[in-house]
Amino acid sequence: MIVDCDIHAATPPVDALLPYLSDHWQEYIRTSAFKGAVDTAYPPRAPTTLAPGAEPLTSVDVARTHVLDGRDVDLAIVNCNYGVDGLHNPDTAAAMAAAVNDWLIAEWLEPEPRLRASIVVPTRVPELAAAEIDRIGDHPGFVQVLLPVRSEAPYGNRRYVPIFDAAARHDLVVSLQFGGAPGNPPTGAGWPSYYIEEYVGMAQVFQTQVLSLIVEGSFDRFPGLRVALVEGGWTWLPSLMWRIDKDWKGLRREVPWNTQPPSAYIRERMRLTLQPMDAPPKAGHLLQVMDALGSDELLLYSSDYPHFHDSQLPDDLPEATRRKILGDNARRFYRL
């Protein structure tokens, strides 16, 4: 069984969302310059946008042809990185998120039982995000909540508790995904100058969030919480686990709700998608990093379709581990 845990539906143009918006928002969009959260880091058909031979994922037919049938994938999780977190009007953000989710249900999940999807939420106002999760969280096609990894405060911050509370009510995974437009700098040293700094540096934001969720006690407060890290790389994880476990020994009186070393929360409750792999030039080093993860249950196969990655699992990976990464880990984690 192969589960592709990260394929990207093309951001829908606003016309595609109009049927899922109320009369009020339809009129608002028709009579103003606002045309939805249209900003994207992926220019149409640029080399970084499309892998060779790939088509933009604009419809369920493309998903069937290029992913499910084309790659013998049994189940795929559709992520639509619709940038509602960049919308500062909270009601607009909530309306657009709901429209995207209803579009996902009607045009992806209902026609194709091999697809699953992530719930888009207005993260700036956690109470509205929770309401959206409550509205559609029991639809069997939704397996997780989509939070852009960039945020105004680290997600362990208590202001975000309503989102985690709602995810718990519907037994949904919380996923942190590449990107976001919260308005604050994407580094711990202010604004960088170049996109390569934003892209490469996204791995540091993932590290910040992993640490925050653990030490704020999110996993202690929500015993059923599972967190997926999507498209953030994973070869940085061993070093982070070593550092945080060591420093936690000296500083844990600050965070007494943690009942086990930080790496134990990671191994039990967090999973990471395979791409981008940030693979080393020597395949041997990649196997060493996989060994240093301390578990063969952490990685979830993902193609990141239609984006391009040329790295692959090492040829000499044990067959049992390969099976876990390709499908078993995801099936257990998402309860598919």
Added chain:
Amino acid sequence: MIVDCDIHAATPPVDALLPYLSDHWQEYIRTSAFKGAVDTAYPPRAPTTLAPGAEPLTSVDVARTHVLDGRDVDLAIVNCNYGVDGLHNPDTAAAMAAAVNDWLIAEWLEPEPRLRASIVVPTRVPELAAAEIDRIGDHPGFVQVLLPVRSEAPYGNRRYVPIFDAAARHDLVVSLQFGGAPGNPPTGAGWPSYYIEEYVGMAQVFQTQVLSLIVEGSFDRFPGLRVALVEGGWTWLPSLMWRIDKDWKGLRREVPWNTQPPSAYIRERMRLTLQPMDAPPKAGHLLQVMDALGSDELLLYSSDYPHFHDSQLPDDLPEATRRKILGDNARRFYRL
């Protein structure tokens, strides 16, 4: 030959600096609440502040007894993490930095030829920092400029060029060191809640700065530039090199001044102090990470005295590598 590349002089109380301040600043301090940059993350004699048996490094005598003679160290680099970057009055910052540097010359470097030191500079106003480097940069005791790793903008930003220019004029290493108080959040996702997030997360700020210095072209602009990363860990480096090299292939048209892959700049021009080691539970994993660095010339021995670290170099490290780390790498890098 053993070179300890990071020992910490205790932050001097303001009384100790008065002899090195002009009448104006002496009066200013005596008649106001301002008592220098006294904030410190190290409470006196707390377990995190002092290793067992260590004494606070309050004078050159302690350095002799506990480091130079006590540990058979041939040369040691004294870092005084005096927080001038937290002072927003630029003239105050410049005056206090100059006082600390003159205090370092008079009370550490002149009495003890086995010591070297880092120049404290007012980083908020790069032109003033450059002037301070020009004032004392030719003193043979100073081997590097001290920049707190946290900053308002990544250090590759063009606003900081005057500092790098001055370092080049005096052939000084530029060192990025743990800490800083620039006023902006220390993560790419806003303000965290706990000190453990600031401490562990400092490694992510180091990663941000490494990336910035490379892609902004600092090493291309200054062919003699060498950068030391002090007290930031180093087990995160292989993963960062893999990620940035890979993404640079796709994005290098953004930064055409880079003439070689990012990891080549790191291996040629950057060095990292040994502590904190963020060592894995299995010694074998540590040797694997050292191998993945791709060079045995990157690490510089440091005790971080008087702070406490219980990790050591692996017993089965090849003797030639051990010698390089303990002294040869530092001697070549700092031209000692």
